[in-house]
Amino acid sequence: MITATGLELRAASRILLADTSVRVQTGDRIAFVGRNGAGKTTTLRVLAGEGKPYSGKVDVTSPLGYLPQDPREGDLNISARDRILSARGLDVLAADLAKVHIEMAELVDGPARDAAINRYGSIEERFSNLGGYAAESEAARISSNLGLPERILNQPMHELSGGQRRRVELSRILFAAADAGDGTMLLLDEPTNHLDHDSIVWLRDFLKSFNGGLVIISHDVELLAAVVNRVWFLDAVRGELDIYNMTWQRYLDARSADEQRRRRERANAEKKASVLFTQAAKMGAKATKAVAAQNMAKRAEKLLAGLDEIRVADKVAKIRFPEPAPCGRTPLAASNLSKAYGSLEIFAGVDLAIDKGSRVVVLGFNGAGKTTLLKVMGGREKPDTGKIEAGFGLKLGYYAQEHETLDPDASVWENIRHAAPDAGAQELRNLLGTFLFKGEQLEQKAGTLSGGEKTRLALAGLVSSAANVLLLDEPTNNLDPASRQQVLDALHSYSGAVVLVTHDAGAVAALEPERVILLPDGTEDHWSDEYLELVELA
Template sequence: MLSINNLSFYFGSRPLYDGANLHIKPKDKIGLIGANGTGKSTLLRLITGEYQADSGNISKAGDCTIGFLNQDLLSYQTDDSILLVAMQAFERELFLQKQIDEVLHKMETNYEDSDIDKLARYQDEFEGLGGYTIQARAEEILEGLGFSTDDLQKPLRLFSGGWRMRVMLAKLLLQKPSLLMLDEPTNHLDLPSIEWVENYINNYEGAIIVVSHDRFFLDNTVTSIAEVTGQKINLYPGNYSFYLEEKSLRNEIQKGAFENQQAQIRQTERFITRFKAKASKSRQVQSRVKALERLEIIDDVIDEAAKVNFKFNFGTQPGRFIMNLEEVSKAYGDKIILKNTNAVIERGDKIALIGANGKGKSTLLRIIDGSEPIEGERKMGHNVIDSFYAQHQLESLNVENTLLDELKQAGTAKTEVELRSILGCFLFSSDEVFKKIKVLSGGEKSRVSLAKVLISEANFLLLDEPTNHLDMMSVNILIQALQQYEGSYIVVSHDRFFVSEIANKIWYLEDYEIKEYPGTYEEYEIWQEERKLNAEIAAPQPKIVEKKEAEKKPVLNESAKKEAQQNIKKLNKKIAELEEQIEKLESQKAESEKQLADPAIFNDVEALKRQNAEYRKIQDLLNNANNEWEAVMIEVEELEKAF
């Protein structure tokens, strides 16, 4: 379907790809991974043709269509409703609908035989494309991505960047391209929406390339991993977990081959040094020299499992309780976030706050931080020093500072050597510490901000979506740092792997209250599954009780019984009359449909209009008769329950 052959691409003087190859077949589901800056998003833009390769080629089948979800779409704004924006995916269907409307409008005043042919062709194609269901399909996908029914008619411009990205994802999914390319689709999705997208991808009939740093998402969606490393693309069959095992095995083999080759090189070099001055050995020496020149060098294995060796200390130990929230309520107008809720954070708590977007997780972090006004009491514990990380705080970085200067201004007494060591832990090595903030990518700025939070000597951290824009290596570093951190923290995150590694308690918002599960994320998931199962089992019980209650016959006296019997008799007579009326209307409807199907009627516009009007009138009468029949039947059933 699509083939990348011997691809080379330079970003300035730096090669991103050098002789890279990748072949994509129909229905392939590929996870594209690699460290930030290795060129994952660039590869997707090369495939779309936005960038041109310096050498090599990308060829695709003639019928291959490509859909690309990228972060640039966040800037798109319009006054159109999100439903209309999503329905732009149905370009051909909307064109046909417009043509049908124009032909029908023209036929009202200026009838021509050619219009009948046009109308038939347009309607046949429109129906074949499923044109009558496009709105229902768009609504289904938008609601699957977390929008409420009321949201669908709201203008796109009213939504935040993350929600706009969901609309663009919905539009892309509705287009159903033969190759769907998704660049970090989970960055702006909550857990329910991520699970919905996982299910959609699993049932998607085309090929998919997804760039993601969410391990669980990759495990649940892809069937192969394409790793960008060393200007090449290495393909591994299986999901991300299988990739880790396979890569470990490949690295072990490569390491052995590298060490064997290095031993051979050293031995050859010793022979050349020892005998190069002896004429009797000159032929052997020259042979060995040429052999070294021809040797295809095996690269050493690069250790990508970065380790955090710096211990993040704080000087002040807090008391037993970090924070108490008592009878806290919070609302924005009619939108209630919390209502008379209570919560306690104790020393040593590592809390993950999870759940759907719009429930108030970020608001709760601001309440705990003290920056959000509330009703109720917020009691900070003794000697608690907090530090708050959120995405908007990236804007507070001084863009003219170097990385080193920015950390120096964090207010700690750490030496320059210690600060450089910390930056090294966050993948900024050697001279990179002298880069200015303004040249950093979003992910690099996130790493600087996280480093500032972790060296602040705070004993209580509040982290809002800290893994957004971080590659897997950076997420791994953050996990290690938080696992070593001896203080307390509360983290908002939708990254299930991250949460499973760093949390010993789970918080979630339900019924306007803070609910707590005292265990790990894996245990929480099992508990939630059992909870759902128990709810499903218990759900029918109230209905059974209601039925039994309804089956209890009221006690009627003789006079009431006689009156009820007379009413039943009248209603049965009405039912018989309605059934006779329905039978006649159905016969009239069948005759009307027969006349409308007669090709001759299309030669007489006035007759066509009259027959259409007559058909609609019969259909309305039939619907009313059926509705009345149902209502009378229900009334009879209710009266009969008394006997």
């Protein structure tokens, strides 16, 4: 169980959550919702014990699994398989078994070989007591369902993309939860990011049958509708948590009814208060009625003070990609690109030409190298073979799905200044304002922002450029529906060239692509709507 008492959370002087007490128990499957930047990620981090509240306390009395938005670093030299197995303490034993097995095969001396056989038996017994080979098989099954095939599990963590590392962490958490029993608490922050359609469906079924406690932040409405039985709404205006003990659809109806009720109550109270204030003003002019006038004014103030704040419409970032700088016919080209990590070939023989204003989608199953290709095109990684050629007037804008273009230790203001060093200070302040960054938040470190806020800041950096080629890697991840629609509109209206990697079919539809590049083979084809079926699967 997780119990939070008198919780207050702040970002600088801004109150995110005020004097809140909540409890997560076995059987609770809670959707945690609210606009981007309201404080959901911060709250989840505090509940997981990885952040400290401004005041109040959190008690956790059950096994806990926490998936943050950003992939954990940890030991990047171990294999993905060992990282997952470490959730049950099996990784060291599995490594020891493999080591002794090699010794047994190499030893010829009788006594030494007998000693190795005895060590192997002892280790294997401990391994079996912890679930052993059946647990390894279970870990592989969970990983496979989350888009991590055997070849990925054998790779060291440092060779994996950010999305693959995040899926390893999710696999690890679910592997641990499957062993810990019904008392496990899961805190999942956008778990469907980087998952293909089949993996999302599998995760939905897993969570539906999960019997522990769950708090989930997600913009996947289908998942929430299928899984949750309670909803927490974090109101960014009031800094309060509204709790609905009901399913997702009933919550939507109840929240709408609450808003209508609050508006009616405020309208009636304001009408009564207006009458009282008017009457008090008339009576106050007469000395004999001054006390009565004061009492009326106090009654009016009390009426207004007792009202709940109305949730104003959430502000949405005004996202418009830049007017592209002039360039030649083919601002970006590549020939014979290949990339491998160790013995694992990611892609090979990729040729492409990004013409002025062209619109290209990169498709391929998870692990096919889509993100790596964009990193190579953007100069973030070097290809093993081939070359990138910058055409006349190229100005490149790169959006990284893991927000690697942001400096987590620098402030919001320092990040935007770095992205647009030649822009005027007031111009940048105005730009940040349209992306909902104002006041003290400009001094907030980028590493403390929520996933949605990081996305907005990274997009603001793109907008501050005059890029004529945009490389966009999952630009709609972490965004609420209104902000996502802004990105889709910006994609549709941008007149420069775009190379897009996404699982979001809506983003592809907004782009109206002309061509598709299929990885890992690098095959190029004219776009057809038949490829739309592959977008969510890839």
